[in-house]
Amino acid sequence: AQKITQTQPGMFVQEKEAVTLDCTYDTSDQSYGLFWYKQPSSGEMIFLIYQGSYDEQNATEGRYSLNFQKARKSANLVISASQLGDSAMYFCAMRRPISSGSARQLTFGSGTQLTVLP
Amino acid sequence: AAGVIQSPRHLIKEKRETATLKCYPIPRHDTVYWYQQGPGQDPQFLISFYEKMQSDKGSIPDRFSAQQFSDYHSELNMSSLELGDSALYFCASITRGNTGELFFGEGSRLTVL
Numbered sequence: 531a532q533k534i535t536q537t538q539p540g541m542f543v544q545e546k547e548a549v550t551l552d553c554t555y556d557t558s559d560q561s562y563g564l565f566w567y568k569q570p571s572s573g574e575m576i577f578l579i580y581q582g583s584y585d586e587q588n589a590t591e592g593r594y595s596l597n598f599q600k601a602r603k604s605a606n607l608v609i610s611a612s613q614l615g616d617s618a619m620y621f622c623a624m625r626r627p628i629s630s631g632s633a634r635q636l637t638f639g640s641g642t643q644l645t646v647l648p
Numbered sequence: 649a650a651g652v653i654q655s656p657r658h659l660i661k662e663k664r665e666t667a668t669l670k671c672y673p674i675p676r677h678d679t680v681y682w683y684q685q686g687p688g689q690d691p692q693f694l695i696s697f698y699e700k701m702q703s704d705k706g707s708i709p710d711r712f713s714a715q716q717f718s719d720y721h722s723e724l725n726m727s728s729l730e731l732g733d734s735a736l737y738f739c740a741s742i743t744r745g746n747t748g749e750l751f752f753g754e755g756s757r758l759t760v761l
Contacts, residue, residue, distance in 0.1 A: 565749060573736050575691070575752035621690060625750070635681055635704060636740075636750060638690040 532557045534639035541644050543612045551607040551642045553622030563625040564605040570618040612646045619643050652753035660759045669724040669756045671739030680722040683738040734760045
């Protein structure tokens with residue numbers, strides 16, 4: 531079974547500073563996908579960044595980067611130059627490969643509530 | 649670009665009533681997923697459909713049923729509603745061969761009184 535662990539229920543960061551949100555995972559699959567989603571208080575689930583298990587380079591999307599350490603099974607999200615609008619819940623998620631027969635649904639971590647301070 | 653459309657966005661029902669949530673996937677997306685997110689919880693997978701057939705089942709109660717129609721939209725039917733069914737219900741879509749992101753709708757918030 532897959533498991534996603536986010537050990538930080540809440541994080542605070544000063545505006546314009548960088549912050550790292552931790553995510554570790556457990557899987558026996560060789561091929562998998564790792565995702566980060568942002569959920570503001572309005573509730574929608576916003577895709578941020580994706581890392582495939584065979585991708586050799588860390589994924590980056592604007593101010594978001596994913597620090598992927600496969601041997602440690604960690605996929606931390608780094609947000610650079612935090613903005614007040616970054617305050618939200620952040621979920622790490624994993625998707626199994628098609629061959630697993632699980633239709634590739636996502637398994638989510640428990641989330642980290644990030645608050646950006648002015 | 650068109651996104652995943654969910655309706656209604658908000659729904660209030662009483663215990664033992666029924667509710668139907670609708671999901672319109674992104675055009676040409678053939679796979680739909682339903683998730684339930686309780687207050688303060690992470691989203692839990694309920695059920696998924698590929699090409700109008702159920703492809704996988706998660707923690708969906710027997711009181712719930714779902715289907716995908718010929719135009720690929722999906723409906724989640726919930727009967728004998730309980731207080732614990734109050735949650736945000738997400739629909740997400742993707743094309744089967746796509747290994748990238750799952751596109752989520754904005755969610756339907758169900759409140760059971």
